[in-house]
Amino acid sequence: MVSLINAWCLVIISLSYTYVVAQFVPKGIRRMILFIPVFLYFFIVPLSLSTIHSIGITAFLISWLANFKLFLFALGKGPLISSNSRPLSLPIFLAVSLFPIKIHLSPKPTTSNRVSSKEGLLYYTIMVTLLILMTKVYEYSSKLPDKAVLTLYAIHIYLYLELILSITATVVRAMSSLELEPQFNKPYLATSLQDFWGRRWNLAVSGILRPTVYEPTVQLFSVLDPNWSRVLGVFSTFVVSGLMHELIFFYMGGMMPDWKVMWFFLIHGFCTSVEIAVKKKVNGRLRFPTGISRVLTFWFVMVTSLWLFLPVFNRGNIFERVLEEYAYAGEVAAKTKSIIASLL
Structure with a gap:
């Protein structure tokens, strides 16, 4: 957690640097050159992390998406450029840089929107339940055919990405009062x-x-x-x-x-x-x-x-490490719950 927090703090500082640079340097080659240290850092930042979840999320959000967004931003294009003449505010700039979202103006909530939100909550509750059940099924993976295990991996990847991206969108929506398109x-x-x-x-x-x-x-x-x-x-x-x-x-x-x-x-x-x-x-x-x-x-x-x-997940023992992290997180949650209970 310490290395993850340190890495993301440096990422935010780096993005703030690019935001300030863009206020003084016009789009084009000069802005691109000034962004080069940030590009390089974003490519090496996952190497400073140790857990599969932190590495995977940081590599996807920062090394890939944020770098590509900054590349477009240096050329005066892409999602970091406001649709009107005014630049994005720094908080919105950071949110769009860090997360896989595409912002559009949101109409006021209607009854149908509230209904769909309830349906969405049920949908994601089912997905979380399925993920928990799948972690139990993995305990018997040695008795399952290889293709069946790989199929479980495929379902797991979809459920995990759907949840992570949706949770991210929900958090940013709550912080920015903007509607975010589904991924x-x-x-x-x-x-x-x-x-x-x-x-x-x-x-x-x-x-x-x-x-x-x-x-x-x-x-x-x-x-x-x-x-x-x-x-x-x-x-x-x-x-x-x-x-x-x-x-x-x-x-x-x-x-x-x-x-x-x-x-x-x-x-x-x-x-x-x-x-x-x-x-x-x-x-x-x-x-x-x-x-x-x-x-x-x-x-x-x-x-x-x-x-x-999917075989790459077996080659790198990625899912075994994912399950170990789930187990560790469960232990931490259980210990935290017992500590809180004893204090109360």
């Missing part, structure tokens, strides 16, 4: 790879990769046919995503990559590019029924995940 949109209902990656799975990542990788690539290859430049933009986005995932697993597992995760994203990038090209060619004349499209998409994502993406 997942029922990815299990995706009807295509383009739908899964572009509109349903971890929208914070797709939202930051679009202006940092996809759009510049499309502009770079604008001399080609527009359809080809978009396909190259999509594939380049998956390449960068694969590299960043390999980096995060390096932080978490402390091992050099075997590039299976990279191959996962290359395959998905290639197939998504082909899918987009085919859709352009047929122009809506050929469509699978929605139910079949959902089954095929889910099957493809799960099969490739079990083959290439």
